[in-house]
């Protein structure tokens with residue numbers, strides 16, 4: 001591409017419009033967010049300090065919200081992995097036609113509106129929802145279970161809603177594994193389970209990490225699902241930011257909460273990436 | 286012994302996959318069936334079926350207004366995302382320096398940063414700039430969160446593009462622009478179209494950013510639906526969702542046909 | 552195609568470095584109008600780099616490229632009118648054969664009628680008229696190459712560049728295409744530079760060959776000079792199969808030198824040398840410059856047969872000299888020559904063109 005005339009500087013020009021847009025409306029707002037989080041007064045009088053952070057970090061209730069948010073993400077991600085892995089594995093074992101059909105089915109939820117999907121779960125999990133009627137009809141419980149507005153419900157729905165983000169990278173990773181390795185393992189007398197745990201699973205680790213990063217960040221920030229399924233009694237970080245910012249108009253505190261939340265998410269992503277790097281160095285470890 | 290292992294392994298993995306498939310498709314099907322209910326209340330399975338809630342959409346003015354706003358915002362932001370995203374992707378692919386990697390990371394980061402925090406930050410910026418919530422503020426917010434989708438698929442298809450084709454075109458006397466129009470663009474069009482489609486759906490579906498950047502006059506559809514689902518569980522919510530589902534599936538089939546887009550999701 | 556004929560191409564001390572890697576080191580080439588020149592050398596020696604510099608895909612670190620004496624270094628690729636056929640042909644996959652060929656003329660804004668005319672002409676030239684509406688993926692490798700050639704000739708290029716043009720073709724087709732391209736090149740008289748690492752291809756097709764090694768031009772000469780009178784040990788070993796016999800200079804004469812080989816036998820070499828008596832040397836002999844027989848006439852070397860391969864009408868021998876040096880010999884089927892055991896090795900007259908000083912590996916230099 002680098003013709004004598006198209007110097008590097010001209011190639012660069014093409015990225016400038018988007019870079020300017022991001023500088024103005026992505027970097028600048030995030031910078032503003034950070035700087036407002038240091039305003040100690042709610043009225044933003046200009047007094048600077050760590051007051052808002054202190055206020056958040058010294059209140060056990062706030063810390064519980066942060067912990068619950070991060071944990072609900074962990075639980076939903078684990079659920080996604082446990083159920084998504086076999087599905088991804090299946091996708092790599094079927095004919096091309098079936099694979100296309102399955103991938104279509106997996107991708108469909110991503111593009112379908114989250115509000116729509118969450119709405120469906122309200123109908124399914126409600127007190128008189130499909131699941132409870134089935135449970136009552138089968139006599140598994142005498143009373144309808146509280147599925148909606150419970151953490152269990154939130155975890156289940158988050159897992160379903162974000163499942164594709166886990167399955168798609170897994171499919172890519174499993175497909176990359178040389179099928180000869182698995183045949184070799186079986187030929188050496190290892191059974192299906194042993195082959196899976198010794199060969200397939202370790203070699204698909206990059207996919208697991210990629211899927212985990214995508215799923216986890218999507219789960220902890222899934223505002224719509226968290227608030228529709230969790231209801232007003234379960235409070236998670238995104239809702240807390242929204243309430244502080246819009247209902248209480250406490251921008252400095254909301255900004256501090258946002259920064260703490262973003263930092264926690266980025267920290268976890270960074271840890272996962274570091275884990276994948278250290279693993280990538282010894283793929284057979 | 287080995288056969289027993291294979292059997293149990295396949296049985297367990299097959300069973301879990303089956304559950305997954307049911308759980309993935311089930312909720313959408315439930316809503317679709319429910320949207321044809323003939324009853325007042327949303328109860329599954331419906332006692333009778335009808336198109337009454339679909340017909341009711343025809344004079345749901347607020348809902349239609351929200352739909353229009355959403356479509357407008359999505360159209361504007363996807364157009365901008367495609368133009369700027371493709372240009373940026375070209376620049377990133379052509380340059381080898383580390384600045385390109387940094388830019389790519391920045392452009393992709395809206396994918397993992399909490400969108401709600403970004404929406405809030407954007408609200409503060411706009412209010413400092415004295416910009417009131419409007420279609421414009423919504424569109425700007427959506428451009429930022431949708432650009433990564435276009436960038437990702439475009440980069441993926443640019444990587445697949447044989448650089449010798451570009452060289453060949455140049456050596457045949459074609460200018461850079463002519464080469465882009467006649468060689469590069471046609472060959473990456475599937476990636477661009479897929480990215481545009483995903484970006485469109487992401488914008489159409491966005492709640493966390495819109496929440497901060499809309500006002501009463503510019504309420505977007507997903508937030509309007511959310512409102513009625515949370516507050517009155519209006520049966521029109523089901524038929525509205527039905528319309529969205531049907532439109533999404535049709536669009537997806539179309540995009541799969543013309544652009545093979547699910548390939549770009551992996 | 553007369554307009555495209557006869558442009559001279561000059562490279563004037565072209566150097567190019569990728570960071571610390573020097574891919575071209577002060578290369579000078581004067582290519583005459585209508586010549587077919589091959590750039591030959593091992594992988595990584597800088598052939599593709601030179602081609603890219605000529606085409607304008609790469610800007611050389613220093614030096615100048617001239618066509619008919621005028622510098623084109625400042626011109627971007629699309630203003631150079633230098634056609635190139637890529638190793639993988641780089642046909643536009645979304646365009647038909649005809650559209651591919653029309654690409655350059657359309658980009659240059661030729662009138663429709665002229666574009667149509669040149670497409671038809673080019674399809675005829677490469678005998679692909681029947682395939683004009685096919686897509687590239689519906690063509691065989693050889694057909695794709697014809698289209699690539701036609702596409703490139705359609706712009707009436709001043710110079711034609713071919714990057715490893717035959718490497719993607721199977722062996723039978725390769726010979727056909729070599730003949731075909733040679734014929735087209737002769738017909739049109741277009742100055743052509745071809746990159747190859749296949750020596751037979753270079754020897755068979757070229758008017759002159761430029762042998763490159765690690766970014767340096769080792770020798771630029773006709774195929775027969777390259778083969779029979781290599782300037783350096785590198786050229787000698789890289790082109791053709793080379794036997795190197797170790798020895799030292801026993802005496803000098805106006806027309807050459809006398810070398811004493813390891814086993815004490817004396818042989819005469821053809822070319823004068825600057826080496827002094829007593830210097831350790833390597834004597835290059837091609838396999839076809841040797842003969843194996845059962846009887847030891849004067850000056851024959853004693854050897855042992857290690858292997859014999861009958862290949863068509865000839866035998867390839869591998870024999871070991873008394874000191875263990877392996878030597879390859881090619882000769883016609885000869886029922887009297889033994890297939891194993893001790894034999895005698897004869898050096899045919901006038902088959903030794905030069906001598907190379909026998910130095911430690913890195914510092915090999917030409918010693919004529």
Ligand SMILES: Nc1ncnc2c1ncn2[C@@H]1O[C@H](COP(=O)(O)OP(=O)(O)OP(=O)(O)O)[C@@H](O)[C@H]1O
Pocket residue numbers: 569570572573574592593594595596597598599600601748
């Ligand atoms: N873009 C590049 N960046 C860095 N080094 C490069 C680049 N292109 C080529 N090189 C180096 O320059 C040297 C010459 O490369 P070049 O491609 O010209 O070799 P070549 O003779 O064409 O080899 P081959 O026969 O394998 O195609 C090699 O050492 C190569 O590694």
Ligand SMILES: [Mg+2]
Pocket residue numbers: 598599600
């Ligand atoms: Mg090369």
